[in-house]
Amino acid sequence: MRRWNGWGEEGITYPVHELAVRFLLERVGPSTPPAPMGLEDLLTRVGEGRVETFPCSTSDPFQRLVHSFGQSFPDWLKFRMGLEFRTPDLVAFPGEEGEVLEIVDAARRERVVLIPYGGGTSVVGHLEVLDYERPVVSVDLSRMKGLLELDERSGVALLEAGATGPQVEMALGERGYTLGHFPQSFQFSTLGGWVATRSSGQFSLKYGKIERLFLGGRLVSPEGLYQVHPHPGAATGLDMKDVILGSEGRMGIITRCLMKVSRVPEKEVVEGALLPDDARGMEAVRLLAQAGVPLTMLRLSLSRETECVLALTAHKWWFGLLERYLEWRKLPSTRALLLFAASGSARDVELALSRVRRVVKGLGGILLGSLPGKRWKRDRFLLPYLRNTLWEMGYGVDTLETAALWEMVPELVTRIEKALEGAYAFSHLSHVYPTGSSIYTTFIFPLSRDPLENLERWRTFKGRASQAIVEGGGVISHHHGVGLDHKPYLEREKGKLGLKVMRGVIKEFDPYGIMNPGKLVE
Numbered sequence: 001m002r003r004w005n006g007w008g009e010e011g012i013t014y015p016v017h018e019l020a021v022r023f024l025l026e027r028v029g030p031s032t033p034p035a036p037m038g039l040e041d042l043l044t045r046v047g048e049g050r051v052e053t054f055p056c057s058t059s060d061p062f063q064r065l066v067h068s069f070g071q072s073f074p075d076w077l078k079f080r081m082g083l084e085f086r087t088p089d090l091v092a093f094p095g096e097e098g099e100v101l102e103i104v105d106a107a108r109r110e111r112v113v114l115i116p117y118g119g120g121t122s123v124v125g126h127l128e129v130l131d132y133e134r135p136v137v138s139v140d141l142s143r144m145k146g147l148l149e150l151d152e153r154s155g156v157a158l159l160e161a162g163a164t165g166p167q168v169e170m171a172l173g174e175r176g177y178t179l180g181h182f183p184q185s186f187q188f189s190t191l192g193g194w195v196a197t198r199s200s201g202q203f204s205l206k207y208g209k210i211e212r213l214f215l216g217g218r219l220v221s222p223e224g225l226y227q228v229h230p231h232p233g234a235a236t237g238l239d240m241k242d243v244i245l246g247s248e249g250r251m252g253i254i255t256r257c258l259m260k261v262s263r264v265p266e267k268e269v270v271e272g273a274l275l276p277d278d279a280r281g282m283e284a285v286r287l288l289a290q291a292g293v294p295l296t297m298l299r300l301s302l303s304r305e306t307e308c309v310l311a312l313t314a315h316k317w318w319f320g321l322l323e324r325y326l327e328w329r330k331l332p333s334t335r336a337l338l339l340f341a342a343s344g345s346a347r348d349v350e351l352a353l354s355r356v357r358r359v360v361k362g363l364g365g366i367l368l369g370s371l372p373g374k375r376w377k378r379d380r381f382l383l384p385y386l387r388n389t390l391w392e393m394g395y396g397v398d399t400l401e402t403a404a405l406w407e408m409v410p411e412l413v414t415r416i417e418k419a420l421e422g423a424y425a426f427s428h429l430s431h432v433y434p435t436g437s438s439i440y441t442t443f444i445f446p447l448s449r450d451p452l453e454n455l456e457r458w459r460t461f462k463g464r465a466s467q468a469i470v471e472g473g474g475v476i477s478h479h480h481g482v483g484l485d486h487k488p489y490l491e492r493e494k495g496k497l498g499l500k501v502m503r504g505v506i507k508e509f510d511p512y513g514i515m516n517p518g519k520l521v522e
């Protein structure tokens with residue numbers, strides 16, 4: 001069963017060893033674990049609903065409670081510490097597109113606000129129930145999870161939008177195919193959510209961000225059913241796919257997605273290497289991205305992240321062994337861990353990996369072989385469980401992400417980490433392009449027992465770092481989306497006219513303002 005007040009499945013934990021506790025004490029400072037909020041207490045805050053009947057809906061207080069939150073830091077303050085929150089009046093669970101049409105039609109007639117809900121993993125406030133004057137229904141797509149068609153000749157699959165990562169991969173895998181989209185939230189996030197937020201997966205270097213995989217689909221809007229047909233290419237004016245991508249629930253409910261799929265690769269190997277410093281690490285990934293080496297992943301933990309991740313996640317004996325080995329190789333204490341992956345035929349994999357090994361060696365790095373890659377693959381969806389453990393120890397964790405041109409990347413990393421002074425911050429580059437890279441920063445800080453004080457601390461960090469991002473030439477989000485938290489920074493990138501165009505498009509699909517209002521743009 002899924003945890004209602006944290007990340008992941010009940011019963012799965014990510015314990016930290018005593019070396020990690022010491023590391024946190026030294027780098028982040030002492031902490032006092034906050035008292036957890038009980039489910040019964042939270043349920044007493046679920047008030048009377050303002051609508052009684054609506055298609056496919058339930059007024060069950062537990063469902064209304066859990067559909068009030070995503071996974072942003074303020075969401076955690078709500079379910080862990082009882083920070084004030086509002087709940088939807090009902091939760092609808094449509095089982096097929098016809099029922100979604102009924103729901104949207106009823107909402108249009110009765111002027112009910114709808115918030116589409118995929119896996120509830122948003123980290124930027126997409127799902128927050130604002131102070132709407134109208135009743136609110138959360139529309140949970142989890143019953144719509146099937147593979148409807150697979151066109152093997154074209155390599156195109158038609159899937160229902162509520163399918164989670166495992167459901168997508170299982171259905172395609174049985175036929176020998178993969179979508180290749182593996183965000184760290186893979187276990188719970190959904191196809192519709194990925195499209196609506198312009199998500200990116202760990203293997204984006206090979207398969208691309210979701211926008212490269214999404215070929216078309218169907219959206220139920222208050223103005224009716226809208227369909228985007230898939231074409232290998234078109235010269236027919238604006239691409240309407242781009243209207244659905246990143247729509248964040250503002251224009252309608254995505255019910256079906258036509259996705260580009262690939263054959264499951266014969267072989268997939270992840271290896272590790274250490275570069276002597278951040279500058280040479282970034283040089284390695286830039287060179288490889290620009291050379292077009294056919295890799296599946298390039299993930300560079302900069303030196304602060306390398307140190308932190310090794311301290312928090314590595315086994316004591318492995319950590320000690322690595323330290324001794326590095327001392328023996330006389331590698332400086334600032335070093336950047338590179339994980340690189342290739343997939344395809346055994347020959348293609350070996351060719352691609354050997355090109356990385358050559359670049360690493362040329363820059364004075366050392367190769368660690370496949371052990372770090374195996375550990376990463378084993379734990380890649382487990383790491384977020386660390387957030388539960390850290391919270392219970394009294395530490396808050398949040399992440400920020402952006403993308404910028406290579407010219408700006410090193411300076412931007414420094415700016416972001418500096419803006420987070422007072423927290424312990426560290427970064428990695430995980431989605432690289434020939435022209436630039438995403439930057440992903442994690443920050444950890446001690447929690448207070450007062451939820452409002454924690455909210456204020458977080459707002460200060462988030463505000464300073466977001467400002468540093470836009471002033472340093474970065475985009476406010478590379479893959480988490482806009483939601484509520486990034487909305488104030490959007491104008492800097494889009495301009496006033498750009499925002500006006502976005503509002504205009506939204507209004508054409510939803511003239512009644514009933515689709516997730518207040519998110520993305522006013």
Ligand SMILES: Cc1cc2nc3c(=O)[nH]c(=O)nc-3n(C[C@H](O)[C@H](O)[C@H](O)COP(=O)(O)OP(=O)(O)OC[C@H]3O[C@@H](n4cnc5c(N)ncnc54)[C@H](O)[C@@H]3O)c2cc1C
Pocket residue numbers: 007070071115116117118119120121122123126127141161162182183184185188189190191192193194195196197198199200201202247248249250252253254255384479480481516519
């Ligand atoms: C631990 C963790 C790790 C993460 N790692 C990654 C990562 O590696 N890469 C990445 O890109 N993101 C990541 N995220 C962020 C999050 O998982 C993504 O934004 C994801 O795409 C959200 O999908 P979801 O199904 O959970 O959508 P939700 O959170 O339920 O909804 C997000 C938004 O999409 C809208 N929406 C959802 N479904 C539909 C639909 N069918 N039709 C219309 N609108 C819809 C909602 O209204 C909302 O505005 C992570 C989050 C967490 C908590």
